[in-house]
Amino acid sequence: MNYIGQDSRVDLRVKFIYRVGMSPMPEGLSVWRTLKGAGVKYVKFVIVDIFGRPKLEILPIDAARDAFIDGIAYDGSSIPAYTTVNKSDFVAEVDADAVYIETWNGGKTALAFTSTLDGDKPHPMDPRNALKQTVEYLKSRGYEAKMGAEVEFFLVRGNPPSLVDSGAYFEGYPLKETMPVMEEIIEHFYLSGIGLTKTHHEVAPSQFEVNIPAGDPVQVADQILVYKILAKSVAQKYGLIATFMPKPFWGVNGSGMHIHVSFWRDGVNLFASYKEPTPELKSAIAGVLNNALANSVFVAPIVNSYKRLVPHHEAPTRVVWGLGNRSAMVRVPYYGKKINRFEYRHPDPSANPYLGFSAILLAAFEGLDKKLEPPSPVEDIAYDLEGVKETPKHLGEAVKLASEGVAAKTLPQQLVKAYLALKEKEWSDYLASVSEGWDKTWNVITRWEYDQYLETA
Structure with missing residues (x-):
């Protein structure tokens, strides 16, 4: 049971006992x-x-x-x-x-x-079941995974949307339109039971980030949905829209959902070290990079996702990794040369967290299981690199690449087939809505995208 309340008279973690026969209550x-x-x-x-x-x-x-x-x-x-x-x-x-x-x-x-x-079995079409089964599979192989999420989003007004503040990264001055909304969101983030968090204004105007605390992957995926419902509900009270559309405005940063991952065995974090990444961490990163193109449709799943994945807006476009390098697709946080996880910067908040998490975990496990070696970490700004793999150009390309990855081969085939068919249709619907095609609209946010994603992503 997940609940924290200042005024509640009831401890929601208490297990009651049936009075009849004193048997445990269901x-x-x-x-x-x-x-x-x-x-x-x-x-x-x-x-x-x-x-x-x-x-x-x-x-x-x-x-x-x-x-x-x-x-x-x-x-x-x-x-x-x-x-x-x-x-x-x-x-x-x-x-x-x-x-x-x-x-x-x-x-x-x-x-x-x-x-x-x-x-009496889990239904294969339920994505929550898919993630639960992925977690159980890892446990059967001796691993426990922990995941956390940095969720970025915009507070906007109207459709087409307009920005409602002029704040910058880590903005310190009061923001009349958005700070009261964020204060209320953070209050209920804690009270509803998601946990403790931190928040700050992001790089773009009207853009914020909150952190979902690291924990069991299914629990964290649930909490991402709880947070979206919470943020949208509070924003509505102020006449605003909390949108998790990855790129609602061209020319400014889009919204990512950076996923932090660690693998544990017998209570020990296999990624924890000082100065140098552990062999297990490097193998997991190798698995994630090897599957990055195939997993794109699961972690960057909508047409608008690929307008975020462009150079120089803190979204990854090169399939590389680095220590403390935020231009890389996989970043190893390196504060004080202390290491305990990797951060996957490819996903955005429109992703189905259950399928996205499953794809990430399966890729990381493949690297661990096969003891794969990643390429050398990148120290340069990754956007300037040549001769390395790049993210798919658009959703249509991502759909075609999906079958090459471990996720599409391992997740329930009925679910994968239906998901990819829907994504292929989504891409076709977009092309039918724009006469110019992708080459002329990749740098324009269309009315079709706002209608499809602004309030539902």
Whole structure:
């Protein structure tokens, strides 16, 4: 159970005991009783779609009791690509460790994440199941992975959007339009149970970053969705839009979602060292770099993503790595020559975090398992390098490259096939919307992109 509240009279981590026979209470029922005792009136059961967007089944707290025990029944054919209408009666079981109170709504509602079943097995079309299975596979091979995320986004007004502040990186002066929004967002970030964080104004006007604390990959992926819901809800109160579209404005930095990764064995961080990267860290980086082009469709998944991946705006375009080098695709944080993780700067916040995380972990594990060696780290500004691999030119190219990677070969094939088909259609829809084609529109943010991504990415 994930909840931290200053005024709550109920400890949401307490396990209650049935009075009848003193047998342990089912975990779901324990969670339900805790929510009811905390004053929650409605539960929003979260089903994650193939794009990584939350779909909700909302029940009053009393009606939600049985759902916490037996799961939530829903029409699977209404979720993109999940199933056909003739086989659409699905059940999703509630994850009792992934429940968050929406403190920004006065604590009257809660988000409860679910995993869809195929009979008594995980359904292959649920991306949350895919990440859970990836994590379990790593554990079966003796590894525990921890991931964290730096999520960048813009606070804007209208569609087409306009910037609402003139702040710069680490802006120190008060910003009338955006700082009250960010203060409220950060307050609820903590109260809702995501954890402690830090935030700052990013390079572009109206752009901010928050950090999702490192932890279990499934939990962190859930928390990215909770954060998006939170940020969008608070921004709406101020008449603004919190957009996670990677490149809403040409000529300024886009928004990335930098992913920090470490691998552990028997409680020991295999990437931790001073001065020199460990052999395990280098092998993991080699796996990530080898799969970078194939994984692009999972970590930079929309047409607009490839307008972010251009030189000189702190987005990676060269498939290289370096120590403390923010122009490289993979950066090893190197503060005081202390090393404990790598940072993958390729992803953006429009990514389905469950599929994106799975692709990253599988790539890193392939490097570890095969003891791959990466090329030498790059010290120069990577945008100026020649003769090295570059990120795909556009989404259409990324779709074609996907089949070459370990993720597309390892994730449930039904899921991969449907996902790539939808991405191919998305690319075709974009081309149909612009008469000039990509070569004339790669440096222009089109109306089609705003309509597709501004509020839904």
